[in-house]
Amino acid sequence: MMNSVRGPAVEARDLTVVRGARTVLRGLDFTVPPGQITGLLGPSGCGKSTLMRALVGTQAKVTGTLQVLGHPAGAAALRSRIGYVTQAPSVYDDLTVRQNLDYFAAVLLPGRAHRDARHETVTRAIADVDLTGHADALAGRLSGGQRSRVSLAVALLGTPELLVLDEPTVGLDPVLRRELWNLFHRIAADRGATILISSHVMDEAERCHRLLLMRDGRILADDTPDALRRRNDTATVEDAFLHLVDAANALEEAAR
Numbered sequence: 001m002m003n004s005v006r007g008p009a010v011e012a013r014d015l016t017v018v019r020g021a022r023t024v025l026r027g028l029d030f031t032v033p034p035g036q037i038t039g040l041l042g043p044s045g046c047g048k049s050t051l052m053r054a055l056v057g058t059q060a061k062v063t064g065t066l067q068v069l070g071h072p073a074g075a076a077a078l079r080s081r082i083g084y085v086t087q088a089p090s091v092y093d094d095l096t097v098r099q100n101l102d103y104f105a106a107v108l109l110p111g112r113a114h115r116d117a118r119h120e121t122v123t124r125a126i127a128d129v130d131l132t133g134h135a136d137a138l139a140g141r142l143s144g145g146q147r148s149r150v151s152l153a154v155a156l157l158g159t160p161e162l163l164v165l166d167e168p169t170v171g172l173d174p175v176l177r178r179e180l181w182n183l184f185h186r187i188a189a190d191r192g193a194t195i196l197i198s199s200h201v202m203d204e205a206e207r208c209h210r211l212l213l214m215r216d217g218r219i220l221a222d223d224t225p226d227a228l229r230r231r232n233d234t235a236t237v238e239d240a241f242l243h244l245v246d247a248a249n250a251l252e253e254a255a256r
Contacts, residue, residue, distance in 0.1 A: 014064035042214030083155030093140030108140040147177035202238035
């Protein structure tokens, strides 16, 4: 799949989300370049999931401007162009891997006329996530990492141009995390897909082409890992993040 996006895959200007009395996202300005892996990193509760829901059009009370693949977020034209993986695997435990994908493929490509296309799409998605040997296993009997791969396979059914992955490696052991990250890089390299992936594990930042560092509903930095380390004179992205947090705290304290 070739990426057809000209300009940023995602562009936000003054993006704000308010829930009740709380402002969850605070006037965000950022871009996500096409064909790369952009990491959305920050502590739990900083607004990462809210931002991702805004991108796919499922978040209420969004103000500002949010363009995704050249369209307003949530536009009908984006439904077949975006793959979204939530934190909890969205699969049916009492169905096999193939049955899960057959079901979702029937939603994307309904009718007898698309039967061959559905079969080809499902087979390709299973191979993409390295689950060919588990295609007939019940999803409920898979490991956590394998279940995450099934959810990813569902998101890949439409060969999306943009993958939005909400903490897909949370709770997994280091080996499984490494396998999934290798898979993400293959998808980006082989398909030219844009991947936005959230995490609160800072060492995963080093695996991304570009980073959005978040804290308390704000973007602290939008840059490459190398540039962040150089600009903050630190050895790791985690140290750079902590340096930025300290700087932000000092500004807030001075403003009081």
